[in-house]
Amino acid sequence: MSSLIRPQRDGQGFRLESRSVLETDTRRVDHIMGADLNTEVGNRIRQRRALVKMDQAALASRLDVPVSVVQGWESGSGAQPLDLTGLADVATALSTSIADLVPAPEDDLTDGVRLQLPDEDSSIVGSRGGVDYYVYRCLVRSPSVPMLIPLVVDVLVDDRERAEFNGGHAGHEFIYVMEGSVHMQWGDEAAPKTADLPTGASIYISPYVSHTFTALDGRNARLLAVNF
Amino acid sequence: MSSLIRPQRDGQGFRLESRSVLETDTRRVDHIMGADLNTEVGNRIRQRRALVKMDQAALASRLDVPVSVVQGWESGSGAQPLDLTGLADVATALSTSIADLVPAPEDDLTDGVRLQLPDEDSSIVGSRGGVDYYVYRCLVRSPSVPMLIPLVVDVLVDDRERAEFNGGHAGHEFIYVMEGSVHMQWGDEAAPKTADLPTGASIYISPYVSHTFTALDGRNARLLAVNF
Amino acid sequence: MSSLIRPQRDGQGFRLESRSVLETDTRRVDHIMGADLNTEVGNRIRQRRALVKMDQAALASRLDVPVSVVQGWESGSGAQPLDLTGLADVATALSTSIADLVPAPEDDLTDGVRLQLPDEDSSIVGSRGGVDYYVYRCLVRSPSVPMLIPLVVDVLVDDRERAEFNGGHAGHEFIYVMEGSVHMQWGDEAAPKTADLPTGASIYISPYVSHTFTALDGRNARLLAVNF
Amino acid sequence: MSSLIRPQRDGQGFRLESRSVLETDTRRVDHIMGADLNTEVGNRIRQRRALVKMDQAALASRLDVPVSVVQGWESGSGAQPLDLTGLADVATALSTSIADLVPAPEDDLTDGVRLQLPDEDSSIVGSRGGVDYYVYRCLVRSPSVPMLIPLVVDVLVDDRERAEFNGGHAGHEFIYVMEGSVHMQWGDEAAPKTADLPTGASIYISPYVSHTFTALDGRNARLLAVNF
Known part of the structure; x- marks a missing residue:
């Protein structure tokens, strides 16, 4: 039943096809009365x-x-x-x-805090252009702050000719380069701005600015991406 | 089937009981597909x-x-x-x-505007403490701006000893005294602030400030109240 | 020193020129320490x-x-x-x-309420296209709710050929026809939508929708306009 | 002229005293004309x-x-x-x-993006209770998104008896444990909630929830904290 997500680009952003999930997501939603x-x-x-x-x-x-x-x-x-x-x-x-x-989401916080341990993360491969492009590891979320979507993102592709833009999305994004180095492209896909970013670099991306990352130096890179 | 609204005060604001509507409301909702x-x-x-x-x-x-x-x-x-x-x-x-x-409300505006003619108004009597207190005439509204609730309010009670506070409500309120004069009371119901206001006076009331109006000079008064 | 406002339309909305105020505005700002x-x-x-x-x-x-x-x-x-x-x-x-x-505005409310008596209103003539077009009477305002700008508007022009659009403005607008009847035009100035509106009609106008009113029936009309 | 920040707790949050900055901050503000x-x-x-x-x-x-x-x-x-x-x-x-x-901040973004390289980070020691408590490394910020304050935080204290709460602050906070393990305490300082969090754990903290971290296992821990 588990499957990978395979987002493919279409006019509306992504069309998603299933494959197989890296880790089984065992969390169940308690049915609201x-x-x-x-x-x-x-x-x-x-x-x-x-x-x-x-x-x-x-x-x-x-x-x-x-x-x-x-x-x-x-x-x-x-x-x-x-x-x-x-x-x-x-x-x-x-x-x-x-x-x-309709009611606001039920508060799932404990005294204002929500924690997620590493073994509670769910991972998924995001495909672009038919290629495994990113692996996403999903960090803590809460219906109390739906705009917060934090992810650890492994950048799998190192050939910038195969870079696929994401088309941009609602919400602000903060990114920190945790491991490796990345080549970032953003803006107009036909003539994008570019930058090479080493471990420790940090990035702010405005809503709806299309962007993409490829790895540098022939090895995977790891980003922490916080959508908010 | 038509009936009057009889709001009676309880801890949660008003309990509503039906009686008979002054004007039959003939507008029907087009069922959304x-x-x-x-x-x-x-x-x-x-x-x-x-x-x-x-x-x-x-x-x-x-x-x-x-x-x-x-x-x-x-x-x-x-x-x-x-x-x-x-x-x-x-x-x-x-x-x-x-x-x-869930989707945003369908836009019922015509090039950004919504009109309501006087004969499209619906009227209702609001009762407080078992007494007919106000007559409300409902002016133009739109799901595009749900916070906008404009009303013509006829103030029926002129005995300030029988004043009943509304308990306050969410949203800002602007009031203009269209006809007659009113005695306004607001704030702490046990020791309210008060003012006598003639035709042409205008009032801003903050969210959740409890208030009430009674007529002065032995005749009905008419307010235009715009909740926003 | 008093003078009338003479708004004239330019690309940025209005250019203002002074003439003479109808009523002297005697309110002074208390200097903030x-x-x-x-x-x-x-x-x-x-x-x-x-x-x-x-x-x-x-x-x-x-x-x-x-x-x-x-x-x-x-x-x-x-x-x-x-x-x-x-x-x-x-x-x-x-x-x-x-x-x-910088600090938020000082609260000028009395227990959450601000009142304005009719003799505290200031009036001003708004000119469009070189013609006295509206007389504005300014109702209660407060720095606590800067978006609230309520006005009584007397419509002076009854020749719709001389109608001058306002170019639209930020903020929502609610209008109630208090006296007389008006011809309203809105939207695309070259091919506007139109409506004839009697006393008691009410109108919602979205932000930035250009609009204008002229009087009907050969006599002045009076609107209550609440910008919010 | 460089100096360390020494925040000391008082009723209003922190009182700051200067000592010496770890890295000289050489960025200058271009004077706005x-x-x-x-x-x-x-x-x-x-x-x-x-x-x-x-x-x-x-x-x-x-x-x-x-x-x-x-x-x-x-x-x-x-x-x-x-x-x-x-x-x-x-x-x-x-x-x-x-x-x-007053005008909105000048946009310092490049096609909607702002980058910061690691050698542009400024670092500062935050002291609590007279002890060097955290080292903050400041990541990318922009006046276009003033609520975004991302930091790498090194947790210097490993004795939880010496934990000092921060008193809470406006804004949401997301935290990711990058290195080491931390003991987190939050809520009521007299009877706080607690959790031990390993590398890879992630945390959401609501506005104004007081919290503090101490290191576990006798070595420094490193957090990525994103205020938004």
Whole structure:
């Protein structure tokens, strides 16, 4: 069941194909209690409805459902199942977004901190242009800070003619060269800026700036990349 | 089916009970195409998964579902229905919020503008302490700017001994006294600040500052209140 | 000394020329104590310097000034005057913005509220294309919420052939038609969208959407416009 | 002139005393042209003044200065020097913050990227409780992203009885254990949470969570800390 990721470049960024994962990821998601989620969504519908000065009957009328259905949603009983399409309609009727009606992520921090030990990392090979390009080792993440995506990245390709740009991505990126040296290219892919960077160099990359790394000196290089 | 809103104060702000709406609200929500929504959510799952360097198999493994289910979600085919609880689990597995995986509201603006004619307003009576306290007339809103909630508010009570505070609310509020005069009370309900405000006075109220208005001079007053 | 504002359209929005103010604005700004400001800026320099792990000597070295000058700034004594150019250099040396080193506005709210009585409003004529176009009456503002700019706007021109667009502006805008009727034009000035709007109509305008109003029915119209 | 930083804990975080820097920091700040800065501030004053519908005379009147002074500020000629206290008064008169009237940092990025080579790092010893506690090596920073403060941190103390908490700080923090092992303590200093973390462990710390590291196994440890 485990498999490697094989991102291939297309217009929208990457198309992903599976192969085999380096390390089996044994962490399982604890299922969120449906009851709690329904209660939370029900509360948010009720609060938003009060804010826009609408009563249950008016909301029901706009959605063309019986008032009892709205009451069921707001009670969080789960007796009136609210699927995504239904929630989208409720959001529109209340002049808001679906995002406004769903709960924030549960805090998985311990007194404000989350730790990850090395043997909890999951690794994956990222392919570009049909070639194994990077190995990513995923470091600590938390739904409390979804923009934080820290990775140890092994740079496998040392032929800069085979460099493949990533197309850029949302979010800022900080990179530290942990081992080896890298050739960095960024910006306009047809005429990129370039730099050779030794161990200990550090890099800031703005959102949406396309970039790529290849190894120098005929050996793998290792980066610490922190997306934030 | 139409009914009045009867907000009654409780610890959490207002408890709402229905009575009868002043004007029937005939606007109906156009149902969002479920197919489009599934496609959009599928795209967002796929993009987030690529961002955190997880392949379909790893995501499936964390969620204890077959890979084909993840593929179904991402294809947006709708063949694999994804309910709210399921989406919450996916969000947790991808270290993000449900809100990150659902689409932004559809833009209901016309070249950046939304208009509302007076006969499209919906009105509702807000009750406090068992008394009809305000009549709210709801002005233009849009899911594109959910924090904007503009209202014409008729102040029905002129006995300041019967003033009932609103407990404060999220968001800033701007108020303009359109007709009549009002007695405003705000802050600590036990020892509120007060002011008498004539037609033409304007007020800024910070988020979460509890406040209330009663009419002066024995006649109704009318406010324009813009929450933003 | 009082004068009217005569905004004339240029590429950057408006060029302003003075004429005469309708009402003399008698409010004076209480001068902020220079000592307090120096202390606050000094504290912020010191805190930022600690955050980026730089000592006074290193900061002085980067700025090519004696350490005693940095000590003077941080003490807030005012003995080492720090002008804007100097502060810009300090900000650059500390990898931050000038804005990060200056204090937030003093809170001019009373328990979270700011009031303005009608006789405290200042009025001004806005000219477009050499014609008196609008009269603006400025309602309550506060440095605590600089994006809030509420205005009563009298629409003086009723010939839509003489309509002059405003070019759009940052910030959202909500408008309520208080008196009379208006013809609204917005979007592409060469082929604008249009609408006739009676008393009681309400409008949301997105940031940077160019728009203009002319009066209908041969009489002035009055708008309440809330920029936020 | 070079000196070490000796942060000592006080109620407000750290009090800093100078000693001697490990490496001389030879980078100098290029002085921003005063003329450009004056022009930029002048433009911002003029734009804000137009936004709040005030003319030069009204602004001058509020500030009790001749109109020619306001004209001088807005022209950016520098003939009317505007110091910080003056700018604070202008901001208040225009219902905004000083920060709103000063320019954003100059972009020091090259096509969206900023690089720092290892020999450009500056190092400094951070002392706590009178003891050399950490050595900080400062990695790439940019005024374009002032919240990004990446550091290599050598942990010098291995006696956890001598651990000194940092009191927490604004901003998120990501930490990666590069070399050695560390004992981490965080939260309530009287009864902290603790963890032993080997090379390769990664940590997320929420804003304002007080924390500290001591080395394990009788040898220095090295962290990569990214504040963002």
